[in-house]
Amino acid sequence: MNPSPILLSTQTLVHLSFIDLVIIVFYFALVLAIGFILKRSSGTSEDFFLAGREMTAWVAGLAFLSANLGSLELMGWAGNAYKYGILAAHWYWIGAIPAMLFLALVMMPFYYICKTHSVPGYLKLRYGPGAQTLSSISFAFMTVLMSGVNMYAMAVVMKVVLGWNMHTSIWISSITVLLYVALGGLRSAIFNEVLQFFLIWAGALLIPIMGLIEAGGWNGLKARILENLQGLGNAHAGTFTHLWSTLGSFDQNPMGINWVGIVFGLGAIISMGYWTTDFLVVQRVMAAKDLRSAKLAPIIGANFKMMVPFIVILPGLLGLGLLRDGSGHLLQLVSNDVAWKSPALGLHGYDEVLPLMLARYCGSGLLGLGITALIAGFMSGMAGNVSAFTTVWTYDIYGTMINKKATDGQKVKVGRWCTVWGVIISIITAYICREASSIMDYVQALFSFFIAPLFGTVLLGMLWKRATKAGGFWGLFAGTMSSIGMWAWVKFDPGAVRYIALNAAAQDQAQNMFRALWCCLIGVIVLVAVSLVTKPKEDSELEGLVYGATKIPSEGKAAFYQRPLFWAGVTTLIFIVINVYFW
Amino acid sequence: MESKNVLSIWLVVGISLLVNGALILGAGLYELVRPPEVKVVLYEYHASIWWGAILFILGAIYTIRFAPGRHRRELAAEAAAAATTETQAG
Numbered sequence: 001m002n003p004s005p006i007l008l009s010t011q012t013l014v015h016l017s018f019i020d021l022v023i024i025v026f027y028f029a030l031v032l033a034i035g036f037i038l039k040r041s042s043g044t045s046e047d048f049f050l051a052g053r054e055m056t057a058w059v060a061g062l063a064f065l066s067a068n069l070g071s072l073e074l075m076g077w078a079g080n081a082y083k084y085g086i087l088a089a090h091w092y093w094i095g096a097i098p099a100m101l102f103l104a105l106v107m108m109p110f111y112y113i114c115k116t117h118s119v120p121g122y123l124k125l126r127y128g129p130g131a132q133t134l135s136s137i138s139f140a141f142m143t144v145l146m147s148g149v150n151m152y153a154m155a156v157v158m159k160v161v162l163g164w165n166m167h168t169s170i171w172i173s174s175i176t177v178l179l180y181v182a183l184g185g186l187r188s189a190i191f192n193e194v195l196q197f198f199l200i201w202a203g204a205l206l207i208p209i210m211g212l213i214e215a216g217g218w219n220g221l222k223a224r225i226l227e228n229l230q231g232l233g234n235a236h237a238g239t240f241t242h243l244w245s246t247l248g249s250f251d252q253n254p255m256g257i258n259w260v261g262i263v264f265g266l267g268a269i270i271s272m273g274y275w276t277t278d279f280l281v282v283q284r285v286m287a288a289k290d291l292r293s294a295k296l297a298p299i300i301g302a303n304f305k306m307m308v309p310f311i312v313i314l315p316g317l318l319g320l321g322l323l324r325d326g327s328g329h330l331l332q333l334v335s336n337d338v339a340w341k342s343p344a345l346g347l348h349g350y351d352e353v354l355p356l357m358l359a360r361y362c363g364s365g366l367l368g369l370g371i372t373a374l375i376a377g378f379m380s381g382m383a384g385n386v387s388a389f390t391t392v393w394t395y396d397i398y399g400t401m402i403n404k405k406a407t408d409g410q411k412v413k414v415g416r417w418c419t420v421w422g423v424i425i426s427i428i429t430a431y432i433c434r435e436a437s438s439i440m441d442y443v444q445a446l447f448s449f450f451i452a453p454l455f456g457t458v459l460l461g462m463l464w465k466r467a468t469k470a471g472g473f474w475g476l477f478a479g480t481m482s483s484i485g486m487w488a489w490v491k492f493d494p495g496a497v498r499y500i501a502l503n504a505a506a507q508d509q510a511q512n513m514f515r516a517l518w519c520c521l522i523g524v525i526v527l528v529a530v531s532l533v534t535k536p537k538e539d540s541e542l543e544g545l546v547y548g549a550t551k552i553p554s555e556g557k558a559a560f561y562q563r564p565l566f567w568a569g570v571t572t573l574i575f576i577v578i579n580v581y582f583w
Numbered sequence: 584m585e586s587k588n589v590l591s592i593w594l595v596v597g598i599s600l601l602v603n604g605a606l607i608l609g610a611g612l613y614e615l616v617r618p619p620e621v622k623v624v625l626y627e628y629h630a631s632i633w634w635g636a637i638l639f640i641l642g643a644i645y646t647i648r649f650a651p652g653r654h655r656r657e658l659a660a661e662a663a664a665a666a667t668t669e670t671q672a673g
Contacts, residue, residue, distance in 0.1 A: 198599065363622075364631070
């Protein structure tokens with residue numbers, strides 16, 4: 001059995017041994033077996049699209065979190081931690097936890113009570129078909145493109161890390177995803193998401209443990225990072241391990257952002273928009289077996305989300321403090337474009353920090369598990385996008401615009417065919433990305449256009465009885481258009497960033513924060529203005545959709561420690577302690 | 584999740600951890616007997632052995648706890664309890 005060391009002098013990052021390949025093949029066999037076994041229990045539309053609405057809070061909560069825990073996310077944020085320091089952890093803490101708790105306690109009752117199959121479905125009930133059409137078409141289109149981007153990204157990573165052929169990666173992953181989603185529907189996707197969750201922890205947890213041993217604990221790591229960055233003449237050397245204390249002004253931290261962008265852009269808009277209205281994640285919670293489980297699921301997800309920086313952000317920081325090249329000098333990572341376009345130079349991209357750390361500590365077997373976790377993360381991301389696309393297409397486009405009288409059996413059949421078409425479009429997108437990789441950035445930017453305005457529209461729809469059908473449609477439309485407009489403005493005139501992000505030196509992440517903040521505000525202002533001059537619905541029509549017009553059903557008899565509110569309080573306390581500790 | 588499924592998600596997780604744990608533990612023991620020429624950093628901690636063992640034990644616990652026969656009996660008991668509660672409420 002050969003070792004699997006980091007081989008910096010070769011073009012691929014790691015070499016797999018026979019036992020590593022056995023672990024990878026076992027994973028593929030297991031997920032296909034799951035699909036075939038679950039086909040038997042996916043006969044009705046409720047089964048196929050909402051997993052029979054019978055999931056426990058734990059399964060729904062882990063799937064809710066895992067739908068977002070793809071490999072692009074893991075590798076990308078580990079790379080961001082290397083680039084920006086611990087500031088990247090904001091995307092896991094203030095950029096997720098408040099939104100997840102808000103979804104659990106405030107929004108989930110309405111999603112659950114109205115028994116809709118999707119977020120566009122809620123918009124139809126609340127604002128009518130106009131807002132639903134705008135939302136469902138944009139969501140379906142973007143989701144399936146994102147799946148293709150995911151597929152392409154996986155092929156690139158497998159090529160860079162393992163030297164695998166890109167066609168092989170694309171076709172094997174897509175056929176596997178196609179089989180298990182088409183056979184078992186959402187239930188199969190959720191099974192694989194929960195499995196992926198465990199694989200990721202089993203495969204990645206060893207990195208921070210071994211890394212902290214090598215660095216001499218957290219204080220030792222901080223000292224090494226400071227020493228390394230000072231040696232490189234980095235102007236922000238002392239700020240990489242501080243979460244809040246450097247956010248007083250734009251120029252005090254490596255990201256070029258201040259606390260306003262983090263708290264309001266990220267915490268109040270982007271994360272709220274993503275975690276409460278992106279159907280890809282909300283669909284998992286809608287499949288819970290009862291209201292209490294539906295409220296507990298995001299809270300369970302929030303607690304695990306708080307721990308994810310341990311396997312994502314910490315490896316990035318460990319890379320900054322510990323990575324050395326073959327001759328013992330500090331290994332400096334560069335942007336992915338530079339590293340991947342010229343492999344002969346032997347450079348490594350920021351996003352390679354996680355595989356680099358994996359290869360640093362993991363020998364035969366452990367390396368296979370780590371790579372399997374990355375593959376599982378990619379495939380799970382694709383399956384999540386495809387299953388969400390299938391549901392929105394079948395219910396909000398086919399069932400609403402094409403065949404309003406579709407039977408249950410027809411919907412399942414359409415759902416299975418949608419899975420096939422979704423995967424085919426994803427493959428085409430992956431190949432388009434291969435020819436022009438800048439397409440990837442455009443697709444990801446396009447996806448972000450719809451999330452922030454959607455949050456304002458859904459939130460006001462749930463909390464404000466006066467919001468009208470016309471207000472909902474025009475608010476969503478104006479918010480989306482303003483987001484596209486701001487993005488295009490900066491694209492054609494990079495100097496415009498000083499108006500959008502209030503700082504000429506703002507990095508991409510900072511620009512996204514502020515663009516989201518402004519477009520959500522614009523959407524809300526238009527929604528309110530149009531609603532005030534148009535006729536609202538009667539209270540009786542808003543039953544089950546809006547606070548004040550809805551009687552929230554009881555969660556059933558339960559001790560205080562089984563209640564969502566109690567656990568939301570515990571989660572909030574942990575969240576505050578973590579933020580203060582890393583201040 | 585399991586009301587219609589004899590297959591429990593936790594059984595799948597258990598099997599995955601069990602098999603992966605066994606393979607990693609085996610690889611770690613092999614490397615202990617025949618150390619590799621190029622070693623990973625902190626090789627002396629033999630992470631494959633103890634990490635593989637942890638995964639194997641966790642996997643075994645989950646696999647036994649959610650084995651199909653036992654799981655089926657639990658589902659039947661839950662269904663009976665729910666029916667009794669409904670009858671009493673009615």
